Amino acid sequence: MKRHSLLWCPVLAAACLLGVTLSQTTIVPSVTNTTDSSNSSMTTVLPPACDTVNTSACAACTPGTRYSNETLNCSCCPASGLCVSPGDCLPCPRGHYQPLAAQELCLPCAQGFYTNSTGSPVCQSxxxxxxxxxxxxxxxxxxxxxxxxxxxxxxxxxxxxxxxxxxxxxxxxxxxxxxxxxxxxxxxxxxxPCRPGMHRSPKDSMCRICSVGYYQIKWGQERCEICPKEHYCPSPDVNPIKCPNDAFCPEGSTSPEYCMETFFRKSGGTCELAPITIALLVIAAGMALLCVILLILRRRKESDPELAVSRAPLLRKAHSLGRVYGVAWDAEPVYAGW
Structure with missing residues (x-):
């Protein structure tokens, strides 16, 4: 008796190992159940092991999730979109959403929208x-x-x-x-920034060149500076240049101003006549005065009556009237020699 027990031990061990293996294997075939009701036959195809699932607890998958018939907890439920528990519903992945319940698919967010969490019922702008x-x-x-x-x-x-x-x-x-x-x-x-020689003020939309008589030697300035007195600014992007001693440079000068050479010279802040200019003016004035005196004397001589009487015989010459082809003439006829 004891020997028979020893022989059955390996058999039982193999059976147990086979049973564990069978319990871990998914059963593919479905079970067909046929019932008669009101003289009609209805066939229901049940997934394997659905009789062990509590289908009375089936509920619709909430928005933001979807159901899958690949799991017994969803495929065993009597209607589509139902699962045994909310945890059996699959949440929508990031970038997808589902606003309705009991849906099989999640929808991708449209352009301009996103969702960075799973199980989203809506997408965000x-x-x-x-x-x-x-x-x-x-x-x-x-x-x-x-x-x-x-x-x-x-x-x-x-x-x-x-x-x-x-x-x-x-x-x-x-x-x-x-x-x-x-x-x-x-x-x-x-x-x-505006380069040297240019500026941009509040009323300008872009950098502009400094006006004549102004300068700017820095970058990114909003206004230009006027050229100071005793200096001149030939270009708006250079420092003011010191005015020469013999020239004038008022505020805002672009170049030095000189007195007329030879005839004028600088004296303080103005130009004055040079000595040679004064001499020439005196000579010119004397000559003009002399001409006036001579003209007056000549006119007086021409208007003297005694002189006019003495010169009258010299101006007149008596002669008889002549005729040229019947026309009176006041001179003797001139003959050609025949």
Whole structure:
């Protein structure tokens, strides 16, 4: 008897090992159950082992999740979209959502929307300064420097217009260039300072050259300085130059002003006549006075009556009237010699 017991031990051990193996193997075939009701036959196909599932606890998968017939806890339920417990429903992955209950599929977020968590019933709008141009996105991209968007759920970013800039990412709006700087291109990441000889004031949209008589030797200035007195500024991008001793340089001068050489000379803040000029003026005045005196004397002689009487015989010459072809003439006829 004891010997028979020893012989059965290996058999029982093999049976136990086989039983464990069978319990870990999924049973593929389905069980068909046929019932008769009201003279009709209804066939229900049940998944394997569904008789062990408490299908009375089946409930619809909530929004943000989906059901799967690949699990017994969902496929054993009498209707689609039901699972035995909420934990049996599969949550929607990141970038996907499901607003309805008892759905089999999750939907990808549209362009301009995202969700960075699982089990989302809705997608969120990309905040201003970010965008996404793809579907099923888990995160939004920030606008690159030089670009911006002030709208929600944007699908692209706009380049910063001229005279503005953005030097960081995720810009909601572009900033205007500060005074003394400019931006002449779109999508600028920074503004360029005005170079020496130029400036940009609040009323200007770009850097401008300094006016005549002004100068500016620094970068990024909003105004130019007027050329000081006793200096002149030939170019707006150079330092004022000291005025020569024999020249005049009032405030705002672009070049020195000289007195007329030889005839004038500088005296303090004005020009005065040179000695040679004074001498020439005296001589010219004397000659003019002499001419006037001579003219007066001549006119007096011509108007003297005694002189006119004495000169009268010399001016007159008596002669008889002549005729030339019947026309009276006051001179003797001239013959050609025949």
């Amino acid at each position: 990309c905040p201003p300064g970010s965008y996404t141009n793809a579907t099923g996105t888990a995160v939004c991209k920030g606008c690159a420097p030089g670009y911006y968007t002030s709208q929600q759920n944007a699908t692209w970013c706009e380049p910063c217009p001229k005279e503005t800039f953005c030097n960081t990412s995720s810009c909601v709006r572009c900033q205007g260039c500060p005074l003394g700087k400019e931006s002449l291109e779109i999508a600028s990441k920074e503004c360029t």
